[in-house]
Amino acid sequence: MPKPETIEQFIAMVESNEHDKAIEKFYTIDASMQENQSEPRVGRDNLVANEKNTLQKVKSLVSKCIRPYFMNGDQVVIRWYFRFEWKNGTISEIEEIAYQNWQEELIKSEKFFYDPKQFTSM
Structure with missing residues (x-):
């Protein structure tokens, strides 16, 4: 089970766009x-490269x-807002729910739930 401080550090790093x-x-x-019902990507190195x-x-x-x-034992649920300004000049705004399974102080698996229509550029 992760410590609340660990989750806060994780959130702070993501909010810093790292x-x-x-x-x-x-x-x-x-x-x-x-991502939703897509095949999972596996392996930390693969996740970092993606x-x-x-x-x-x-x-x-x-x-x-x-x-x-929200945290319940090894499960953590985070609601995120992201605004992407792409190099091609388009903008995407999305909200998603991240459902995480932690193994002690590390995330073992994560599934994102969002409406893919949100990626339609503005």
Whole structure:
């Protein structure tokens, strides 16, 4: 079970737009991430590479935890707001729910729930 301080550190790192560094620091080596019903991506190195690839396409990014987050044992649920200004000049605003399974102080698996229509650029 993660300590509340650990969750706060994770949230602070994401809100600082250090998404790739947050994965390196807070995910197990064999962690997985899943977008809605898509196939999960597996392995911390793969997750970091995918995040870096996404961040390279971003001109500016706002990342915000919409509090409160919820914790029950090893399960943590965080509601996020993201605003992407892409290098191609388009903007995407999304809200998502991240459902995390922690293994002690690290995230073992995470599943994101969001409406994919939110990625339709403005």
